Amino acid sequence: MTFDLKKTLNNLNINADWVGLRQVRETTTTRLFRDGNPQSNGRKSTNGVMVEVMMNGQLGYCATNRLDLDSIQSAVNLAQQQAKSAKNWGIFSFNTDIRPATKGKYQSPVNDSYSLINASDLNDLLIQTCHALKVSDKIVKATAIAQISDIKHHFVSSNGANIEQKFSLVATDYEATAQEDNVVQKRTDNGMMARCYQGGREVLNPEITLNRAKKIGEEAIELLYASECPDITTTLVLAPDQMMLQIHESIGHPLELDRILGDERNYAGSSFVKLSDFGNLAYGSSMMNITFDPTVQGELASYGFDDAGLKAEKEYLIKDGILLRGLGSLESQARANVLGVANFRSSSWNRAPIDRMANLNLESGNSSFNDIISSIEHGVYMKSNRSWSIDDYRNKFQFGCEYAVLIENGQLTKTLRNPNYRGVTKHFWHNLIHVGDNSTREFYGTPYCGKGEPNQSIRVGHASPICAFKNIQVFGA
Numbered sequence: 001m002t003f004d005l006k007k008t009l010n011n012l013n014i015n016a017d018w019v020g021l022r023q024v025r026e027t028t029t030t031r032l033f034r035d036g037n038p039q040s041n042g043r044k045s046t047n048g049v050m051v052e053v054m055m056n057g058q059l060g061y062c063a064t065n066r067l068d069l070d071s072i073q074s075a076v077n078l079a080q081q082q083a084k085s086a087k088n089w090g091i092f093s094f095n096t097d098i099r100p101a102t103k104g105k106y107q108s109p110v111n112d113s114y115s116l117i118n119a120s121d122l123n124d125l126l127i128q129t130c131h132a133l134k135v136s137d138k139i140v141k142a143t144a145i146a147q148i149s150d151i152k153h154h155f156v157s158s159n160g161a162n163i164e165q166k167f168s169l170v171a172t173d174y175e176a177t178a179q180e181d182n183v184v185q186k187r188t189d190n191g192m193m194a195r196c197y198q199g200g201r202e203v204l205n206p207e208i209t210l211n212r213a214k215k216i217g218e219e220a221i222e223l224l225y226a227s228e229c230p231d232i233t234t235t236l237v238l239a240p241d242q243m244m245l246q247i248h249e250s251i252g253h254p255l256e257l258d259r260i261l262g263d264e265r266n267y268a269g270s271s272f273v274k275l276s277d278f279g280n281l282a283y284g285s286s287m288m289n290i291t292f293d294p295t296v297q298g299e300l301a302s303y304g305f306d307d308a309g310l311k312a313e314k315e316y317l318i319k320d321g322i323l324l325r326g327l328g329s330l331e332s333q334a335r336a337n338v339l340g341v342a343n344f345r346s347s348s349w350n351r352a353p354i355d356r357m358a359n360l361n362l363e364s365g366n367s368s369f370n371d372i373i374s375s376i377e378h379g380v381y382m383k384s385n386r387s388w389s390i391d392d393y394r395n396k397f398q399f400g401c402e403y404a405v406l407i408e409n410g411q412l413t414k415t416l417r418n419p420n421y422r423g424v425t426k427h428f429w430h431n432l433i434h435v436g437d438n439s440t441r442e443f444y445g446t447p448y449c450g451k452g453e454p455n456q457s458i459r460v461g462h463a464s465p466i467c468a469f470k471n472i473q474v475f476g477a
Contacts, residue, residue: 003067016053020157023049024349028149036130051075057093058086063350098330101160106219108168108305110200132213133176141177161309170203171196180221185223190241191385196300196445223276227477229419235379236472240442243387243464250425254394257328269392278338281323284429289363290318292341299359300445300461307353310342314421347456365435372434377408398422418477436465
């Protein structure tokens with residue numbers, strides 16, 4: 001029997017001022033091969049409804065995976081009890097302005113539906129990828145993983161919201177580990193699970209995949225014989241796949257309004273940013289332009305509407321280096337009196353939405369790759385994140401990369417292994433001296449951004465050109 005969310009809402013006995021139902025159905029297939037041999041082949045499906053109610057300015061939640069009227073009614077009753085009990089303890093009184101009566105639809109762009117990818121073809125591609133990674137007997141481990149997800153969201157509310165969204169996601173990760181004597185080096189496909197996109201079969205182009213895999217293997221071998229990264233203060237050039245991590249940790253998390261308000265302090269930490277900084281703080285150099293943009297076609301965290309029903313639009317968080325907006329939902333905006341964005345998101349049917357990053361991007365500048373490299377007398381060019389550490393105010397950080405190249409007299413010279421760098425967020429971004437043009441811009445993502453109690457692991461996208469920073473502490477292993 002088909003479950004009708006709208007009909008169920010209309011048949012509920014509701015005592016609350018407002019009620020919303022959000023159904024999320026997700027099926028994810030994961031396949032992992034090591035050295036051409038299958039290691040994991042699984043499919044996970046979930047389907048349930050989150051009930052949200054508002055009473056006397058307070059919110060209550062209850063989720064159920066039993067999709068019938070009686071179960072939904074029981075969840076509504078429990079959520080109403082929560083909201084009623086919260087009246088004496090609430091820190092803010094909301095109204096229905098935070099739940100707009102939006103109607104609309106969104107669907108991921110798919111040129112060739114991934115549902116047409118049969119198991120045999122996908123397995124063959126992953127096996128071939130393992131073989132392509134193994135360019136030498138010194139590659140002691142070659143792994144290939146693909147994760148394919150089909151997600152459907154449906155949200156209806158008592159004030160007339162009705163939103164349907166369908167997401168088609170493809171994520172891959174290819175890795176080669178090389179060893180000679182006691183030297184071990186790993187090279188991945190732009191960092192762990194960084195190649196995550198909305199789309200279909202076109203994301204898994206065999207020719208492109210195998211060419212990338214061969215290069216990954218070759219660079220892993222190259223690192224075995226590379227020099228250690230020196231300990232110096234120099235000009236640092238970051239490839240887009242490392243800029244993804246830099247943007248995520250030192251911009252995305254510190255700008256989440258719920259962290260600034262203290263909601264996440266117990267678990268994920270707080271932020272060095274204060275509410276009074278919005279509209280005033282020079283976060284970085286005038287070349288720094290950061291946008292929240294869930295409208296980018298094919299980027300991992302694109303969508304039409306957030307889980308409160310707010311329409312997703314491109315917004316500048318930082319423009320010409322000045323902090324303008326926070327990553328805050330309608331709820332957080334009301335509490336903080338700060339401009340925010342449509343970023344109220346949950347990871348599944350059994351999680352309440354909270355402030356999350358979506359697509360957080362650095363806008364392109366005007367410099368080509370050759371322009372940037374040729375302008376640097378001495379520096380280090382780093383690619384692909386390997387490790388990260390940042391304090392709970394998202395201020396002091398230390399990041400490691402897989403692969404680096406020394407820059408001498410405007411030329412890329414020798415390969416360096418075990419490259420790392422450290423900095424302090426505002427100082428680092430004020431040292432931004434070059435931003436690449438569109439020809440250097442690349443899109444990546446992560447399926448595993450963690451936050452919230454209980455934990456929510458959510459998908460995030462990042463786009464960036466190549467960037468250069470002056471006077472950065474760089475060091476080796």
